[in-house]
Amino acid sequence: MTNFFFNLPRQFIYLIIALAVFIPIILGMEMDVIPAPEAEAVFNIIEDLPDGSVILFGQDYDPSSEPELTPMTTAFLRHCFLKKHLVVSVNVFTVDGVGLGQMAFSKMEDEFGVVSGEDYVYLGFRPGVANSIRAINSDITNYYKTDANGVPSASMPIFEKVKNGKDVDFMLSIAAGATPEAWILYGASESGYPMAAGCTAVSFASYFPFYNSGQMKGILGGLKGAADYEELLVRNYPEMKEKSMFAKKGMVSQSWVHILLLVLIILGNISFIRERAITRRGGKA
Amino acid sequence: MLNFFSNWVDVIGVPGEIIGYWIAVGLTLCMLSFLYKDNPFFKLAEHLYLGISNGYWLVYVWQAVIKPELLGRIIPTYIFDPLEQTELYNQDANYLFILPGLLGLFLLLRLIPALGWLSRWSLAFYIGWGAGVAIPTYMANYILRQATATFTPLFGMGNGEPYSFYINNWLIFVGVLSALVYFFFSVEHKGVVGHVSKVGIWTLMLAFGASFGSTVMARVSLFIGRARFLIEDGGSGTLYYPFYIQLALIIIMAVILYFVGRGKGPAKPEEGSA
Incomplete structure (x- = not known):
């Protein structure tokens, strides 16, 4: 034996x-999901913000982490657009993830009828994590002259309300690497916006010191974090039951x-x- | 990739999206075939992934970074379309951007040994800028904020906070202190120091265990994602064909890959050949 x-x-x-x-x-097959407190914290922040608040979203992942982080992105963006928040999104991690960001927002256009440049803008990737984040602190459209599709950004209606990091009400970095730490170092600490991280399960444990210190207001960890967010979305918005919720499955x-x-x-x-x-x-x- | 094929419609009477889907299914199986053993199909998929990633990098960085953000600022009238990108076309030329452009070019001069020394200027600038920007914020956020977060109340139960609050605080206090003692090598780890450093080792082991458990969870999640793709067509939830046809085709592809790839892996080194 x-x-x-x-x-x-x-x-x-x-x-x-x-x-x-x-x-x-x-x-x-499906099973009950009990949301973790750190995922609930992220959901509650988005839920409690007044409609039309400004959300800075770091879509900082590439295809190698897609199975874990795309369901998380989808659930988070659905929540933002249900609350009619304005979403400014960038990728400071890698070029390879830009296609995934475009697909995520294209899905949101189909589901919620949101318009690029008005309800959201996806600015894509620029090299250099620190300088991209610091540029957002000072003047977004001066650094990101165009969005990910090459459309000039300065004349977009969304940027009448969002000039720089000071106008951001909440920031979430859904990341495959260590970019949430860079967002703390160069973004949240300088512009003062509250932030949270969505990460792969590999990084989940390493972000708890930042959660305990209050530098991160919440964490979504791996597929479980995405499932937690989907569960909270369904509980609070019953119409979301009709949507595909892959993380829960x-x-x-x-x-x-x-x-x-x-x-x-x-x-x-x-x-x-x-x-x-x-x-x-x-x-x- | 699926988007690319969705634009390539009706090549052979089948929507391009479906062709793209089946190519992606084939490549997924090629990658998974490595679980059996190394084989040419895995190599093909691996090389395709690397090649496509690099090609995508090159084109995107040229289109979205170098063209609009560097050349577009120096010579906007030559770069932008006066009708579609009017505001960018009309911006004033900013010749200061020649400087970072040159520093970028210097980095590439490492390929020419005679001029390679110029790349050190770029690196010196980059490292100097990076250190200047990072050191103050690292001190503030990594050391001071993290140290402050360990100064937590250890006593005072009954003041309204739950017991778990104090248990967590004690764990943080003991864990941080003992792990720091473990890494303090100026004193021999004997007696009290030895006992405390042993607690430090246990703390580290628990942390590594948590990380390893999370890593296993992450890897399983990746496989679940691929399984979802194979069964539910890349996450859209819409099957192109009835599921049993799809499953049968996937199994047939897997069996073909197995039989064709069998015996084509790299030869094992013979005993004693090393």
Whole structure:
């Protein structure tokens, strides 16, 4: 039995993990999600801001983190546009993510009828994290002469209300890398806007010191953070039930895999301890 | 990629979006085939990803950065369309932007050994600017704010705060202090210092455990995202074909990839060859 676990081909483990992921999605299984307090904090800030507030949104990710962060972006933007907030969005992380940003806003145009340059603007990517963020603090349209589609920005109606970081009411950086820290260092600390982070699950634990210190007002962590936000959206806006909420659906697969991994870790350790005991007794494992 | 193909409609009587979708499905399976073993299909998909990313970088940076933000500010009348980008066309030329442009060019001169030394000017400027901007804000936000956040009330239960508040504060206090002691190498870790540094090790292990658990969760999420794409057409939730046809085609593609790729991975080094 011990040898069975040690000799288990790794492809077999991949196969059962694949089954644990695919089956719940194919069957359309769903489960209850209990929102975490740090996700609820982000939702409540957006909810409590008066309609038409200015949201600065850092779409700081690329395709390698798309499965985790796109559902988060979709849920967050839906909330912003339900509240009729103005969204100014940039990508300070990488060029590769610009297409995803354009797709996200194009989806919002279809769902809410929002117009680029009036209800939102997606300014795309410019190289240099620190200088991009600092330029937003002082004069947005002087630095971002055009939006991501090459349309001149200075004459856009949205910039009559938003000149620089001082006009921002809340900032969220949904990020694959460490850009939320850059937004704290060069953005929030200089312009004074409250901010939060949406991040991959890998970075989730490392942002808690900033949450504890109050430098971040909330955190959305990985697919679970996205599922939390979707759950809060559905609870507060029942019409959102009709929309595709992928993160919530993904939670069943996520839970199945976690249970599976726990079982495998326990079995592996039992096998290891048993083999060690046999070897110490001088027997053959 | 799907957007690209959506504009490329009806090439062979099939909407371009569907062609794009199936290419993406094929490439996804090529990438996942690495789980079995390294093979030419994985290499093909990997190289395509790198090539397309770099091509996209180059074109985007030229179109969205160098053209409008650098050349457009120096010679706007040559760069912008007078009818569609009137306000940019009419802006005054700002010749100061020649300077950062030159510094950027100097960086590329590393490719010419005789002139490579000029790239140090650019790097010196960049590092000097970066340090000047970063050091004060790092001090304020990383050290002072974080240190302040550890000065939390440890006593005073019954003042309205829940017990969990004080438990958290004690954990932060003990964890930060013991981890700092662990990294204090000027004193030998014996006696009280040794015990405290052991607590520090445990604190670090717990932090690493939390990070590792989160990393596993993240990797599973990525796989869930790909699974969603394979089943639900890239997240839009609209199936192009009935699901059973789609599933059958995906399985057929996976089986073909398996059999064609079988035995084509890099040869294992023979024993003793090293």
